[in-house]
Amino acid sequence: MVKVKILPDKENASAEVAQELYDLIVEKPDAVIGVATGSTPELAYELLAEKVKANNIDVSQLQFFALDEYINLPWDHPESYHSVINRTVTVPLGVDPSQVHVPEAPDDAAEGPVRYYDEQIEAAGGIDVQLLGIGRNGHIGFNEPGTPFDAPTHVGRLTDMTRQDNSRFFDSVEEVPPLAVTQGIGTILKSRKAILMAFGDAKADAIRDSLAQPPAEERPGSGLQLHSDCIFYLDEAAAAKVDSELLKVN
Numbered sequence: 001m002v003k004v005k006i007l008p009d010k011e012n013a014s015a016e017v018a019q020e021l022y023d024l025i026v027e028k029p030d031a032v033i034g035v036a037t038g039s040t041p042e043l044a045y046e047l048l049a050e051k052v053k054a055n056n057i058d059v060s061q062l063q064f065f066a067l068d069e070y071i072n073l074p075w076d077h078p079e080s081y082h083s084v085i086n087r088t089v090t091v092p093l094g095v096d097p098s099q100v101h102v103p104e105a106p107d108d109a110a111e112g113p114v115r116y117y118d119e120q121i122e123a124a125g126g127i128d129v130q131l132l133g134i135g136r137n138g139h140i141g142f143n144e145p146g147t148p149f150d151a152p153t154h155v156g157r158l159t160d161m162t163r164q165d166n167s168r169f170f171d172s173v174e175e176v177p178p179l180a181v182t183q184g185i186g187t188i189l190k191s192r193k194a195i196l197m198a199f200g201d202a203k204a205d206a207i208r209d210s211l212a213q214p215p216a217e218e219r220p221g222s223g224l225q226l227h228s229d230c231i232f233y234l235d236e237a238a239a240a241k242v243d244s245e246l247l248k249v250n
């Protein structure tokens with residue numbers, strides 16, 4: 001079941017998401033939060049850190065699980081998700097690095113399941129809130145079109161479109177690693193709540209395909225229709241291709 005909230009812009013949507021996370025942290029100081037990288041959640045993380053600092057909230061018992069990580073990119077590379085999560089979540093919130101988990105697989109990893117990460121998530125009590133962005137082709141995490149909806153954390157191959165899109169963080173597209181370890185859609189569906197954010201017209205097709213058609217593995221975002229408690233926070237541009245009749249139902 002997916003609820004949809006359309007805000008005028010990214011600033012308003014990010015403020016609402018930051019407030020949801022803040023409320024969770026205040027209510028449950030040992031909450032387990034799934035964190036995405038990419039451009040989309042950056043402002044929400046900033047706003048959350050401001051609130052946490054301003055109100056002197058204890059963050060020492062929180063746990064964070066990143067969605068994904070490139071394979072064959074050194075962790076100290078500025079664009080590894082170890083580095084990105086450290087820069088956008090760990091340091092601004094003032095949590096100890098031991099509270100933050102990022103999936104790992106050996107550099108010579110073959111495509112396929114990497115189950116220890118799901119076990120770690122389970123041992124932490126499961127994810128209370130999983131944050132997500134979405135790719136132009138509908139990927140969530142690095143679950144590219146065709147990934148089974150019951151996939152556990154696994155090593156998968158990035159599509160050319162995803163490598164092209166992520167090349168803005170690198171000097172060239174060749175530098176974007178072709179393989180990544182990612183929470184599976186099955187992992188994401190086990191979270192108690194999922195929050196997907198999407199901003200800008202480049203995401204409008206992916207959002208329409210996630211909401212307006214039945215769940216199908218060629219449209220990874222549509223798998224979230226199978227989630228028990230999922231909300232999409234969209235700006236008007238990302239929501240532009242979603243039928244208003246459908247939004248009334250939601």
Ligand code: F6R
Nearest residue numbers: 036037038039040133134135141
């Ligand atoms: C990031 C991730 C990806 C991104 C997606 C959108 O951890 O798993 O699914 O959320 O590629 O990226 P941005 O936000 O940069 O448009």
